[in-house]
Amino acid sequence: MDITFVLAAILLIVGLKLMGRAATARKGNVLSGAGMLLAVAMTLWIFPPKNIWVLVSVVIFGALIGIWTASYVKMTAMPELVALFNGFGGLASLLVGVVEGLKLMRTSDDSVGTGVVSTQVAIVSAVIIGGITFTGSLVAYGKLSRKLPSGSIVFPFQVYVCFVLLCFLYWSSCGWIVSQSIFGFDPFYAMIAFSLIAGILFTLHIGGGDMPVVIALLNSLSGVAACAAGLISINKVLIVAGCLVGTSGLILTLIMCKAMNRSIGKVLLGGFKASEIKAQSKSSGDPKTMTVEDAYFPLEAARTVAIVPGYGLAVAQAQHAVKELAQKLTENGADVFYAVHPVAGRMPGHMNVLLAEADVDYDQLTELEAANARFPETDVALVVGANDVVNPAAVENKNSPLYGMPILEVFKAKTVLVLKRGQGKGFSGLENELFLKDNVRMIYGDAKKTLTQLAAQFKGE
């Protein structure tokens, strides 16, 4: 029967491998799902449930909710959905830890040997990491879905409170392992409570813009929690899959940090420091604006048009309007390409999903380096709700916190039209020097409306 678990692990691994290429990704996902199914079926065979009908109804109920949510969620709401699902996984690991802990406390009053201590350490890990993943993901979900204020939430002495909490967490977990009570409380329950509070405290102060990194990190943690749950009862497939997700989530977090020019430490400590924002160059003058009617002329004359979609496009849900305009431009004889930054949208790679949903031709999507090579010959670059990813400060201003971040160099295009909701700043809270350049015109207003109006002008001809 061990061989079945090996087979399940192979399916999970090969599935993950295939998911790394666009052409095979869907097959990879199915394979990994098959591996999961095999592992579950095998577990049920080895550990037959006492009450099969209760189990079946619980599973069907959960599966229906999962399928329903997955089928009807908007593609723009993907980040919060991943956060929520991730929280559920964390909760499950936490509960497995709790159940095993309760069982251990009931059976072993006297036998304290190495086997028991190692099991206890695994239980402690599952409870703490699962708990942090659970409440941390819920906070991330709340911030991303705007049920909580999306900015950084701080209160006095936050760092000290976090530190004290960590001490309590350490104290209660050690206390449970050496079986001592803390002020008459059973340390096991204290540990559960502390880990749940820790998840909230560690994410509350992180701003909405950094949330994608936090989700990736929590995703990694939920893998570690699953691995810890596997270590309790030495469940090999659980250990292997948990490790796999743990490290792949970690590397994904680091890749994302690099694309956003943030260090993981800065993200966890929360936001740019106020002093850094002041250090940037003083801006002079106001951005030049343009009406939708006037914008028609450069677009009509353009031979090459680059469309640079960003977060604002996701918020305005303007992906279909963008596609419509692109079609009109193509019919007008222009060569249109989409320049997609790795972190465009609400999470890395999100823009590709949104454009795919709008049926945008895969060949038209251009990645960062290829797009930058094309900008000097581009007549019009149409920036739709992107901000930080086109900020030239990243290449020009050594004092800027963005300096060094790979950006789309749209300022090299002959004309740049920026569609923007208002005069607000990007995630980084920085002024964008792009908007002040001579070849840049701003069109303020709702991106979807502006795009539809632009497309309508082509129709009128």
Added chain:
Amino acid sequence: METVNIDYGWLAFCMVLAGWLGFELIGKIPSQLHTPLMSGTNAISGITLVGALAALSYTTDVIAEVLCYVAIFFAVINVVGGYCVTDRMLKMFKK
């Protein structure tokens, strides 16, 4: 379940290998696939379902049993929802 004769060295070896595999597999993935990948690996982390199912079979009291069912319920949402939504995204990429 007996947890007496566990070869911890062997276990650590397996964990290091699996972890290293995770690094290798994800390191070279194009940025366009990051969102589906995150939701896909998220679904895999729901494998803790297996732990909950195993724990259910040897629970002796009602509280533990209820907790197991709650764990199974949420893990199933995580697994099924995660795989379905990943498939929905990747289906659009294929077109």
